[in-house]
Amino acid sequence: MVTMGKSAGLRIKWRRRLYRLPALLLYGLILAAGVVVFGFPLFWMVRGSLINQAMWMKQPLVWLPPVSELRLDAFGGVFQSEQFRMGRVLLNTAMLGLFTMVFNVLYNCMAGFALSKMRLPGKGLVLVALLATLMIPFEGMMVSLYLVVAKLGLADSMLGILLPGAANAFGIILMWKFFNRVPDDLIEAAVLDGADWGTILFRIAIPVAAPAVATIAVISFLGGWEAFLWPMLITDPHSRFDVLQKVLASATFTSMGGSAEVEWAYLMATALISTVPVLVLFFLGQRFFIAGLTSGAVKG
């Protein structure tokens, strides 16, 4: 009796699955179509970085070039090329990403901590000002920001590129909210023990707020690594402070004229070099990465 009941139940389950098979197949097909649409540009980037100009121009289009036609030349070429100067540009970009990260973590934590836990006359006004700046679009102030930074004598310098991104109102507010959840008793006990504020911040508050710090670290590193508009505005054309996105953008623009000056494989190799570190970060710490990107949107 018992076994019969079980097999009957199984049979019904299977029949139901069979009945749902067409719907399931359709679902799988739509999913696969999406994978193609979203993944294809990446495939095209990799393909494009591995073929020479003749293969690029081949008519009709060769979707999958034979392995014997694939070359890694472009990845060496961008380091030699006068236009791409990958060695220097990569170093600039990595420095911009790392310094942006370090300064953001430091300054945002300090400011958020001061707003949350320290005596600060005019705190309300500061918070209102910070919230207001969240709504100011960069494109609406890029011209006047350029004038300010140029007036400071920082045009076409690493410091000039770094300065506007070295702290962030969203980051300060995020840290402020996080530190608000740290019990005051914890801080007061440390003050009574004679600890100075620096020690309290670095030894007590920041370790407690580690997830928020990680979020800020991820967003700000990406912000520096992928920065385009500001570095482009504040540096001279073909500057020694050029970063990846600027070099890629200007080479892409040059290639639009149809001139054969730019090897298309160089463009895609540069794009790949810019993307791989971010992809690694994305797959290693997908949870943190996504939390970092979406926290601004959802909780902000």
Add this chain to the structure above:
Amino acid sequence: MTGWLFLLPGFGIICLCVLLPAALALGLSFTNCSRFLTVQWAGLDNYRRILTDPVALKAVGNTLYYLALFVPTNLALALGIALLLNRRFPGIKFIRSVYFVPVAVSGIVAVSIFRFLFNYDNGPINAVISTMGFEPVPWLASEGWAMIAIVMITLWKSTAFFSIIFLAALQDVPQELYEAASVDGAGRWAKFFHVTAPSLLPVIMIVFTLSAIGAFRIFEPMFVLTRGGPADSTVTVSLLAYGAAFSSGELGYANAISFVLLTVILAVTLVLNRISRKLEARW
């Protein structure tokens, strides 16, 4: 006093690099400041010029056209993809990460890749179109198609990003609500409209606001691919401000355009936030 010392580096940078430039944009917009920084009072001349300059009006129209194409499509696609991915399926975790990968690609890299996807002679998109028996499309070189091509580029990245947000929100909807609806005899559509949609409403409003702001600001793809062409069909407000400042050196005019953009975005943000708060209160 130590409090201010801790606050100062971060807040100082924000004052210097956000608040001061915003105020400066307003101030300079009433002058005819040139590239040599000679400042002369010009009253409302720059604002009057925006209203009469045909290129400026075209830029406003183009920006609104981009917004009208981008925002609804982005919302629908991102929500659709999130619903698609919010199911159990063998390998769904891996499939989700493929869908989300465009988020890890920078805006400029996306533009650079799509520049080749849209190639007239040897681009894969035209290859598919030709195989289906249609005429190849001169995407970025044609007045009618350039903006549509640019919308497709930005959609690739932003639908991936916003479907992450929608998926997170979908998974936060309490399962009990669906069970209760099932007990009440609700079908799939009834569940969507009575459980899913109301729970998602706040997130829908956030996505709507963010994509509208992004659309008003749009700059990069036009700057890299078309510089506003062909025939000014992709000039946007940001591009206009950039050109006025860095090509023609009319800093007063550039700042007036910038300040209009800034005010519009500020107003849109405030209004949409207020609407979403009212909607949430009523539901």
